Amino acid sequence: MRPVVIVSACLLGQPVRYDGGDKSNTLVRKLLAERFDIFPLCPEAEAGLGIPRPPVQLVRNGEGMIEVLGVEQELDVTGALRDFSHRSIAQLVGRIDGAVLKSRSPSCGIGTTPLFDQERNQVAIDSGVFAQTLLVHMPRLPVIDEEQFSDETLRDAFLRSVEKQFATRDHIV
Ligand code: SF4
Numbered sequence: 001m002r003p004v005v006i007v008s009a010c011l012l013g014q015p016v017r018y019d020g021g022d023k024s025n026t027l028v029r030k031l032l033a034e035r036f037d038i039f040p041l042c043p044e045a046e047a048g049l050g051i052p053r054p055p056v057q058l059v060r061n062g063e064g065m066i067e068v069l070g071v072e073q074e075l076d077v078t079g080a081l082r083d084f085s086h087r088s089i090a091q092l093v094g095r096i097d098g099a100v101l102k103s104r105s106p107s108c109g110i111g112t113t114p115l116f117d118q119e120r121n122q123v124a125i126d127s128g129v130f131a132q133t134l135l136v137h138m139p140r141l142p143v144i145d146e147e148q149f150s151d152e153t154l155r156d157a158f159l160r161s162v163e164k165q166f167a168t169r170d171h172i173v
Pocket residue numbers: 008009010011016017018041042043044045102105107108
């Protein structure tokens with residue numbers, strides 16, 4: 001058995017982005033495959049939003065709640081993304097040792113995703129819906145994005161944390 005790491009599927013070269021493209025990252029693919037079992041995951045595709053699909057962004061509504069709305073057309077995928085995130089993460093608890101997620105995504109971003117107001121002015125940065133749910137439900141899980149992963153110091157610390165997580169978790173088979 002090896003540690004298991006979930007990875008944003010677009011970083012692995014899977015054509016799951018809103019425009020049908022990918023964000024293949026050779027460093028992520030190569031270094032993770034050498035040491036870990038990889039579990040690809042695309043929250044937006046798996047939530048049923050389709051490929052291709054209209055682009056979405058995080059928007060703070062009048063009550064201060066964050067929604068995931070269409071960039072160019074009227075569309076609200078907040079419920080679909082939240083439901084998928086809760087369902088999938090409930091199944092992942094105790095089975096994974098780390099996560100490598102795509103930066104700036106309204107689903108996968110870890111504190112790097114633009115947050116807009118109702119007039120669609122950027123007002124802050126936040127985490128995407130899947131990433132936020134993961135951080136809440138698995139607060140000790142080592143998590144990194146592909147930009148941090150390109151930094152050798154951050155990457156080595158992440159890889160060590162994944163090994164440690166694997167060594168200490170109760171393994172569910
Ligand atoms: Fe899918 Fe996340 Fe990549 Fe967007 S960033 S395409 S939701 S895996």
